[in-house]
Amino acid sequence: MxxxxxxxxxxxxxxxxxxxxxxxxxxxxxxxxxxxxxxxxxxxxxxxxxxxxxxxxxxxxxxxxxxxxxxxxxxxxxxxxxxxxxxxxxxxxxxxxxxxxxxxxxxxxxxxxxxxxxxxxxxxxQQAGNTAYFNGWTAHFDSYVLENATGEQTPFSHAEGEVLRLFLERPKRLISRAMMQETLGGAAGESFDRAMDVRISRLRTKLREDPKNPRLIKTIYGAGYIFLGDVSWA
Structure with a gap:
């Protein structure tokens, strides 16, 4: 039961x-x-x-x-x-x-x-898989931890994990604001958009991205975001 x-x-x-x-x-x-x-x-x-x-x-x-x-x-x-x-x-x-x-x-x-x-x-x-591998990183969605190639771990929040998973499940595809709102839920509007900006900024920091020229999570101005890494799941 x-x-x-x-x-x-x-x-x-x-x-x-x-x-x-x-x-x-x-x-x-x-x-x-x-x-x-x-x-x-x-x-x-x-x-x-x-x-x-x-x-x-x-x-x-x-x-x-x-x-x-x-x-x-x-x-x-x-x-x-x-x-x-x-x-x-x-x-x-x-x-x-x-x-x-x-x-x-x-x-x-x-x-x-x-x-x-x-x-x-x-x-x-949970049914889709709990571990993703991309560009030297491992994302453990069961423990909410990012692990780099040397084994160093950085925690991420449940909310940040939802955004990261959205990118990792759709690599090299445009993800619009509307898709993010529809997939992640919550009321559309200024508070949702600003919260997404902050979560993406924090993910970039945890992935050690150059904020002026990120390699993995690219902003497509006026359209949304695109994740450029190669991803595999386990």
């Missing part, structure tokens, strides 16, 4: 935690709820959530700092749920590694739908 996906809920408002837990459990998910970041981080020592729902306004920790650490270390899908509706807040959250950003107030059914969509993409990714 397959174990239901585990969703953790970190929000300091009890009513929101209850509303989300009820909706998710009715939809077939397992849940764990926390009102403080310290409780949540302690639980992560023994729990392995598939999705983390994180509010930014926490009583004991900066939510954005926590999101960034989760994205790099936990390997789970991270979705921010926040009352901060400004474009810059959404951009910052996505830049720091969140996979999605939902603004309060929200419909619990929308949260369930977005979680299901994310998990469907993750499942398709």
């Amino acid at each position: 397959t174990t239901a996906p585990l969703v953790t809920i970190l929000d300091d408002e009890p009513a929101i935690r209850t509303m989300l837990a009820d909706a998710l459990e009715e939809a077939g998910f397992r849940t764990m709820s926390f009102g403080r970041a310290t409780e949540f981080e302690a639980a992560l020592k023994t729990a392995a959530p598939d999705v983390c729902l994180v509010d930014l306004s926490l009583p004991d920790r900066d939510g954005l700092t926590l999101v960034h650490r989760l994205a790099l270390e936990q390997g789970a899908t991270v979705i921010i749920i926040s009352g901060r509706a400004q474009v810059q807040d959404r951009v910052t959250g996505l830049e720091l590694g969140a996979d999605d950003y939902i603004i309060k107030p929200f419909d619990p059914a929308e949260v369930v739908a977005r979680i299901r969509a994310r998990l469907r993409r993750d499942k398709a990714v």
Whole structure:
């Protein structure tokens, strides 16, 4: 019997935690709820959530700092749920590694739908292969690590991994902004475009690309991006 996906809920408002837990459990998910970041981080020592729902306004920790650490270390899908509706807040959250950003107030059914969509993409990714080889690099998508020819490792976030996989699955083909939005999900607009720019910039840095003349991830101005490496999968 397959174990239901585990969703953790970190929000300091009890009513929101209850509303989300009820909706998710009715939809077939397992849940764990926390009102403080310290409780949540302690639980992560023994729990392995598939999705983390994180509010930014926490009583004991900066939510954005926590999101960034989760994205790099936990390997789970991270979705921010926040009352901060400004474009810059959404951009910052996505830049720091969140996979999605939902603004309060929200419909619990929308949260369930977005979680299901994310998990469907993750499942398709897992079935497609977890290791890619290209130009002296190895991308380990099961452990979210880039490894160079000498064995030196550099971690990448779940969100950065989605972008990298998109390039590696379509080498030497133009990838437009519209394709990125359709494949990766999230609302199209300024916050999505800026978040993608930051993720691509970070991937270039981790791949030790010359920012003025990148060899692997090329920008085609006005059209999108193209990955120029030769890729094999295992």
